[in-house]
Amino acid sequence: MHDDKTASPYEPALKHHFDDLGQQHEAAMLGMWLFLGTELLFFGGLFTAYMLYRVWYPETFGAASRTLDITLGAVNTMVLITSSLTMALAVHAAATDERRKLMAFLAATMVLGAVFLGIKGIEYHHKFVEHHIPGFGFQFEGPAPERANLFFSLYFAMTGLHALHMIIGLGIMTVMLIMAWRGRFSARWHTPIEISGLYWHFVDIVWIFLFPLLYLVDRHR
Amino acid sequence: MDTLAFPRTHYLNAEYGLKSWLLTTDHKRIGLLFLGAISLFFILGGIFAGLIRLELLTPPGDLVSDDTYNKLFTMHGIVMVFMFLIPSIPAVMGNFFVPIMIGARDLAFPRLNLLSWYIFMTGGLFTLYAIVTGGVDTGWTFYTPFSTLSSHSNVMTAAIGIFIIGFSSILTGLNFIVTIHTMRAPGMTWFRMPLFLWAMYATSLINVLATPVLAITIFAVALERALHMGIFDPAYGGDPVLFQHLFWFYSHPAVYIMILPAMGVVSEVIAAFSRKSIFGYKFVAFSSLAIAVFGFLVWGHHMFVAGMSVYGAMIFSVLSFLVAVPSAVKVFNWTATLYKGSISYQTPMLYALGFIGLFTIGGLTGLFLASLGVDVHVTDTYFVVAHFHYIMVGGAIMGYLGGLHYWWPKMTGRMYPDMWGRVAAVVTFLGFNLTFFPQFVLGYMGMPRRYHAYPPEFQALNVLSTAGASIMGIGYLIPAIYLLWSLKYGAIAGNNPWGAKGLEWEIPSPPPTFNFDKTPVVTEPAYAYETREK
Ligand SMILES: [Cu+2]
Numbered sequence A: 001m002h003d004d005k006t007a008s009p010y011e012p013a014l015k016h017h018f019d020d021l022g023q024q025h026e027a028a029m030l031g032m033w034l035f036l037g038t039e040l041l042f043f044g045g046l047f048t049a050y051m052l053y054r055v056w057y058p059e060t061f062g063a064a065s066r067t068l069d070i071t072l073g074a075v076n077t078m079v080l081i082t083s084s085l086t087m088a089l090a091v092h093a094a095a096t097d098e099r100r101k102l103m104a105f106l107a108a109t110m111v112l113g114a115v116f117l118g119i120k121g122i123e124y125h126h127k128f129v130e131h132h133i134p135g136f137g138f139q140f141e142g143p144a145p146e147r148a149n150l151f152f153s154l155y156f157a158m159t160g161l162h163a164l165h166m167i168i169g170l171g172i173m174t175v176m177l178i179m180a181w182r183g184r185f186s187a188r189w190h191t192p193i194e195i196s197g198l199y200w201h202f203v204d205i206v207w208i209f210l211f212p213l214l215y216l217v218d219r220h221r
Numbered sequence B: 001m002d003t004l005a006f007p008r009t010h011y012l013n014a015e016y017g018l019k020s021w022l023l024t025t026d027h028k029r030i031g032l033l034f035l036g037a038i039s040l041f042f043i044l045g046g047i048f049a050g051l052i053r054l055e056l057l058t059p060p061g062d063l064v065s066d067d068t069y070n071k072l073f074t075m076h077g078i079v080m081v082f083m084f085l086i087p088s089i090p091a092v093m094g095n096f097f098v099p100i101m102i103g104a105r106d107l108a109f110p111r112l113n114l115l116s117w118y119i120f121m122t123g124g125l126f127t128l129y130a131i132v133t134g135g136v137d138t139g140w141t142f143y144t145p146f147s148t149l150s151s152h153s154n155v156m157t158a159a160i161g162i163f164i165i166g167f168s169s170i171l172t173g174l175n176f177i178v179t180i181h182t183m184r185a186p187g188m189t190w191f192r193m194p195l196f197l198w199a200m201y202a203t204s205l206i207n208v209l210a211t212p213v214l215a216i217t218i219f220a221v222a223l224e225r226a227l228h229m230g231i232f233d234p235a236y237g238g239d240p241v242l243f244q245h246l247f248w249f250y251s252h253p254a255v256y257i258m259i260l261p262a263m264g265v266v267s268e269v270i271a272a273f274s275r276k277s278i279f280g281y282k283f284v285a286f287s288s289l290a291i292a293v294f295g296f297l298v299w300g301h302h303m304f305v306a307g308m309s310v311y312g313a314m315i316f317s318v319l320s321f322l323v324a325v326p327s328a329v330k331v332f333n334w335t336a337t338l339y340k341g342s343i344s345y346q347t348p349m350l351y352a353l354g355f356i357g358l359f360t361i362g363g364l365t366g367l368f369l370a371s372l373g374v375d376v377h378v379t380d381t382y383f384v385v386a387h388f389h390y391i392m393v394g395g396a397i398m399g400y401l402g403g404l405h406y407w408w409p410k411m412t413g414r415m416y417p418d419m420w421g422r423v424a425a426v427v428t429f430l431g432f433n434l435t436f437f438p439q440f441v442l443g444y445m446g447m448p449r450r451y452h453a454y455p456p457e458f459q460a461l462n463v464l465s466t467a468g469a470s471i472m473g474i475g476y477l478i479p480a481i482y483l484l485w486s487l488k489y490g491a492i493a494g495n496n497p498w499g500a501k502g503l504e505w506e507i508p509s510p511p512p513t514f515n516f517d518k519t520p521v522v523t524e525p526a527y528a529y530e531t532r533e534k
Helices: A021-056 A058-066 A070-095 A099-129 A145-181 A191-216 B018-022 B027-055 B066-085 B088-102 B110-132 B146-150 B155-182 B195-227 B240-274 B281-297 B310-338 B347-370 B372-378 B382-412 B418-445 B456-489 B529-533
Strands: none
Touching: A021 A058, A021 A145, A021 A191, A021 B155, A021 B195, A021 B240, A058 A145, A058 A191, A070 A099, A070 A191, A099 A145, A145 A191, A145 B195, B027 B066, B027 B088, B027 B110, B027 B382, B027 B456, B066 B110, B066 B155, B066 B240, B066 B382, B088 B110, B088 B155, B088 B195, B088 B240, B088 B382, B110 B155, B146 B155, B146 B195, B155 B195, B195 B240, B195 B281, B240 B281, B240 B310, B240 B347, B240 B382, B281 B310, B310 B347, B310 B372, B347 B372, B347 B382, B347 B418, B382 B418, B382 B456, B418 B456
């Protein structure tokens, strides 16, 4: 693992303080997993708050949840799952050194991410028109309207943070696309693609939990 | 001993100019950048503390108004906790020595490390801005609904500052964990690592897993304040006690972010100055991890009077007692290490011994507070103030100063006058006890914290406390003078002035930019003092 650095052949991607690409790769992957652990607890605070209030105020949360557009939410879920597929294919293309495929799948992932954000924007607009955004003339018809404020506060905090992560993800994908275009990756070294993939899948998984919690939680009635 | 010549090139003179510092990715230089920043914040926090003690010299509130007093203790807490204690040992000595102690050329992510400093400074500037434009008065705990609905001070700016600073500790922690996992030199197995590294590892786990919860909690407070979203607002059915749960879910483990690194320093110093390997190395190593894990399960002890079911309170009480076990393991093992060691009382050792004494008092009084009945009696009194200052000042800062004195020759290549060092250590120890021991008594007699006036019968003890604070201030001032003096006039340290074990003592002082000419190969456990002497 730690041979003398000068003994190994010159590697343009190898940073000076690592001994070899394997060590560098291992460090980057572990770093990303730890970062995702941080992210998990970051969202965890809001999930905890949501669960607590959902148990305390099931009627209000149900009524508020039913005002969300389940069709748009479901379409968005599909879009995001598909983008996870294209991301996985991009990582595969990087590993097999197919540069054109890699760029195509990265672009597809970005398009799907943008579609998701567009649909989310439409949903936010509906909520704005319906005066369901706390702090912007909030009104709600139904049981205990002030508690609906709680639901929508959490809805916007959670989906907003998720959307912010999507936007950052699009930024990362742009950088990856440029790096791929410049031919920076090879079958031997494509760590940035792999860790970007981890990040993207994580953001998708957060949505996989958000969708049932926010949209589906009261649909059985 | 090696020849006592100053190395010709080292990390300090490898490059010159402001830019070479502001754009450095050398973990050692970044450590010094943190040292500079947190030293300034420490002075600022100290000034607030001085003003508090000055106000409390006399029973009536005569020096400052009640509003100003609220701001003083709030800003003292915010600056000392978030801008000094949390970063202190990890960001300065961890940055400097984690790579060196495992035989690596740098941390795993050097640029991320620099980013961590910039994030820290950005957050620090936000908080400073909040301070100079009128201050904050919520207490460092930001309890809702006061912080979200009532307070008219700069809660938003300070909250944003602390939110930002959090990411600095997350990134530093992440960097340390990855570095320790992936970059150990050949032969540096987990159980050959110095205990300081185990402490850094455990601290980093807490940094990575607890800090995001504080961040999201503060984020929710900011949303609530700015947009009247009602996550903690009872008017919407929200629960202010939920804020306390989330806040302490971070802030209890944060105590271990402050104390675990100090424990790591103490392990190094005790071994070096008693010329023995640490008794029960594995127990001490695993107790760091145990503290990190159990530390996540005890936050409820801050909320015994805030509305909690009896059974919940009992469970949190029991768990809080349990977390004392690994701490006690450390204290017993250090004591056993001292037994029959050839002890020398140089400056770092005095700080380490001071740590053991003060931490023990702080820890034992923590058990009083973990007991439900006693806690109800002393909640929000000076007993609590005294308890956590014994841990955070008596423990963490003694450890910090001990580490600074232990590694100063390595960091700068110069020795400080040991006699003055010992004087300062003793003065700090005495001043500390005079400041905070009377507060145990005051609290037990019923003096509440966070008031700027008090009944006359409490005055005698408060005068003692203020006198102690002045002595402690002098104890901190002396090192500031001789350490700066030593930069220019100190004797040349040489590679290993203490005759200590560890990779950091095998390279020149100050070290070269990439630490090691050749990756070292480790062949013996940490603290192999006995084998060398025989
Ligand atoms: Cu606690």
